[in-house]
Amino acid sequence: MAEEVKAGGAIDTYRIPLVVAGPCSAENPEQVLTCAHELAQLGCVDFYRAGVWKPRTRPGGFEGRGAQALPWLAQAQQETGLPVCVEVATTTHVRAARDHGIASYWIGARTATDPFAVEELSHAIPPGDGVIFVKNPISPDLELWIGAIERFRRAGHARVVAVHRGFYAADAAPLRNSPRWEVPLALRSRLGDLQIVCDPSHIAGRAELVPGIAQQALDYSFDGLFVEVHPSPQHALSDAAQQLTPATFGAMMRRFRYSVRAGERDLEPDLAHLRGEIDRLDSQILELLGARMRIVQRIGAWKMEHGVQPYHPGRWRQLLTHHLRYGEMVGLDRGFVRNLCHLVHTEALRVQGNMRGDDTQGEV
Numbered sequence: 001m002a003e004e005v006k007a008g009g010a011i012d013t014y015r016i017p018l019v020v021a022g023p024c025s026a027e028n029p030e031q032v033l034t035c036a037h038e039l040a041q042l043g044c045v046d047f048y049r050a051g052v053w054k055p056r057t058r059p060g061g062f063e064g065r066g067a068q069a070l071p072w073l074a075q076a077q078q079e080t081g082l083p084v085c086v087e088v089a090t091t092t093h094v095r096a097a098r099d100h101g102i103a104s105y106w107i108g109a110r111t112a113t114d115p116f117a118v119e120e121l122s123h124a125i126p127p128g129d130g131v132i133f134v135k136n137p138i139s140p141d142l143e144l145w146i147g148a149i150e151r152f153r154r155a156g157h158a159r160v161v162a163v164h165r166g167f168y169a170a171d172a173a174p175l176r177n178s179p180r181w182e183v184p185l186a187l188r189s190r191l192g193d194l195q196i197v198c199d200p201s202h203i204a205g206r207a208e209l210v211p212g213i214a215q216q217a218l219d220y221s222f223d224g225l226f227v228e229v230h231p232s233p234q235h236a237l238s239d240a241a242q243q244l245t246p247a248t249f250g251a252m253m254r255r256f257r258y259s260v261r262a263g264e265r266d267l268e269p270d271l272a273h274l275r276g277e278i279d280r281l282d283s284q285i286l287e288l289l290g291a292r293m294r295i296v297q298r299i300g301a302w303k304m305e306h307g308v309q310p311y312h313p314g315r316w317r318q319l320l321t322h323h324l325r326y327g328e329m330v331g332l333d334r335g336f337v338r339n340l341c342h343l344v345h346t347e348a349l350r351v352q353g354n355m356r357g358d359d360t361q362g363e364v
């Protein structure tokens with residue numbers, strides 16, 4: 001937000017640079033306008049979002065109102081002054097939106113997986129238009145996400161913003177999508193100048209879980225939020241469970257806990273001692289991993305000599321069971337220990353495979 005503190009009890013959101021909010025779908029003129037006005041009154045929203053063409057996994061569901069919703073959104077944009085953004089997946093969508101003065105767009109998770117579609121859209125949208133929000137592809141494929149962002153940048157679009165909406169995962173419950181925070185954090189290290197916002201609605205899948213995910217995103221220094229808000233979520237034609245009312249959205253925005261962004265204040269003197277300890281421990285961990293890998297190589301040599309395959313499921317299961325129990329004893333998260341074990345074991349297999357001249361090792 002440009003202004004820091006707003007008058008009349010509006011929300012001070014100066015720590016959230018970019019806030020996009022609005023219903024999953026534009027359903028009728030009344031819903032579109034009520035929601036836009038209520039959000040505009042909060043004073044903390046930068047863009048009004050609403051789906052017009054809804055990509056549905058299977059046919060027969062509510063697929064959005066299509067182009068007939070564009071005049072309602074144009075009216076909302078004109079009355080509230082909030083720029084509207086809609087999802088576009090084809091050049092026809094772009095043309096129709098622009099014909100109604102709508103010039104900011106988001107690229108959905110499904111479209112972001114398709115380099116041909118992204119390339120075509122990047123040229124169909126004139127570079128002078130508003131912001132292009134690029135959602136992450138459905139699977140946690142960082143290169144594909146970066147590729148989509150690069151295509152828009154190369155076509156001359158100056159304001160491209162990444163939207164983290166989580167990834168499909170069979171075991172995401174109780175969330176709808178798995179956040180896999182390491183992926184947007186890796187995106188941040190790869191493209192340091194890119195703004196990244198979080199869509200907590202699609203990650204959470206349930207309204208009551210949205211504030212927690214949004215807070216986590218702010219704690220991780222995300223540049224903003226992309227939130228589904230509906231005047232009457234229980235009657236919503238799509239994503240009913242995950243939409244907030246304008247009132248609960250406003251309450252969430254007021255309740256956020258803001259922390260100093262790393263780099264805003266010099267924290268070094270306070271942390272130097274603790275960071276020194278971490279450096280020492282990290283070196284020990286790496287030295288131990290190096291020593292472990294040398295033993296793995298000796299076992300690999302023995303296996304080669306005796307014609308035994310690298311992967312030994314019984315031994316691997318035994319190690320995993322032991323480490324999960326041991327990890328719990330020393331206060332480590334079970335999921336973390338599991339991931340770490342998989343990582344180390346996969347590397348052991350890669351090393352043993354390489355010794356035999358194999359060039360394809362998958363994760364086991």
Ligand SMILES: O=C(O)C(=O)C[C@]1(C(=O)O)C=C[C@@H](O)C=C1
Nearest residue numbers: 299310311312313315316345348
């Ligand atoms: O114990 C073995 O057989 C090894 O090769 C070592 C190791 C490991 O990294 O611990 C690696 C691969 C096997 O699947 C099981 C265990």
